Amino acid sequence: MSFNIQKIREDFPILSRKVNGYPLVYLDNAATSQKPQQVIDSIVDYYSNYNANIHRGVHTLSQEATDAYESARQKIKTHFNAKEVYEIIFTAGTTHGINLVANGFSDILKKDDEILVSAMEHHSNIVPWQMLCDRTGADLKVIPMNEEGTLIMEEYAKLLSERTKLVFVNHISNALGTINPIEEIIQKAHEVGAAVLIDGAQSCSHIKPDFQKLDVDFYVTSAHKMCGPTGVGILFMKEEWGNKLPPYQGGGEMIAEVTFEKTTYAGLPHKFEAGTPNICGGIAFGAAIDYLNAIGFEAIEQHENELLEYATEKLLEIDGLKIYGTGHKTSVVSFNIEGIHPYDIGTIVDKLGIAVRTGHHCAQPIMDFYKIPGTVRASFAFYNTMEEVDALVNAVKKAKYMLS
């Protein structure tokens, strides 16, 4: 499929609605993406035609639902090039996946072990590790970043030692858009025998990571940021870790045999999938991956980079505007205008139909680093247009005029 932006936009019903009397300009894609008709149809189709519980029934509907759910898992495995399909564990999303791993390490970590986390993490990738440190007596160390919003790799190398057991870094920062050098991070961690978890909540809508090539131990992401529904995501876990970590939640589906004396757990991935999963969500996640691949990640990346370059250039023409995150990055522009609170800008541009995010973006340590209360963040997806960038820039100019 060639990249035809008008045709792509027609796939997204929401993009034709109006907000406050203006055509919607949706630039909050880092929070969640919009959904194409193909994904919406897959949800309607599931509930209209083959809704049933999976892995349990011998009846036809149950078989159909199980096949669709498992074929979504297979699609996801192929997409990310995991070695085995059972290394893909369905979760409720990124946060759930991180907590599952953090919980699994409760019994593995010992006092004085160290875990490293980057200075630009989402609260989802900070709080569970703090809780883990509280439980185990391990220490949390922070990989610092520079003014550009880029991790300082020399400092990372210095922090690594044989005490390091785990490293957690996001692939792409939601607040700054920085793309972190995860290949190098993983390789260096492995040299000291530490495992690595990559938070891919922001990355998988922009690029296509290859799990085997990365040699990553754990990788988590959410479907809702990649045109899929909310409430579903995946945790990729290398087989050896899958065997090592204890189950997270007990329940149906995750067992092999239960007596009141003893339960043996099911194999991967079911060991980590207690209870009836989000069946429809998993299937729709598969449909979203098909959709993205039909457009093609090369085309997506190219278009998004054009949007990023154009938006950066135009916004910087505004006097007093500063962009945070200026290194190697994806299509996120986080900015402030001197003397104006980001919340004020967000309020005015919303009145003009433009959806941006304001605030600390669940990454307070980054805001503390820059000593700012928050930023205005415009995050672009492949369905955004140059005209929408113009609308954003004009709205920001108007806001600046009103507010200064």
Place this chain on the structure above:
Amino acid sequence: MTIEAIQEELIDEFSIFEDWMQRYEYMIDLGKSLPLIDDDLKNDDKLIKGCQSKVWLNSELKDGKIIFTADSDAIITKGIIAILVRVFSNQKPQEILDANTDFIDEIGLKEHLSPTRANGLVSMIKQMKMYALAYQTQINN
């Protein structure tokens, strides 16, 4: 002036505006006239939770009436709180407790009344009423 009379006055002032932009510009102007809280009182005790921008609110009882002073780091928020201060400052605690806030809808700021809105208008009103309740209890004892 009574709370009700001030509310009527505000409704009147806002009624001449034809669109949201004029309303917001006026609100921003009102923000600039807000009676400011003393800088040394801008501590966490005076901070109102639930706002994306910072809002500090102070109250004092003078001759049986509450005097509010406030500040915010965001100008639209400052405008909103200036409106509230104009309505509720220099009033008796019981009158503040009895007052309703329907005028906010009538001056076209209803969208800010949603409790999910991060600007904290609802929290501001709640905090003002909490102060009023505290002073009223003090007076009753």
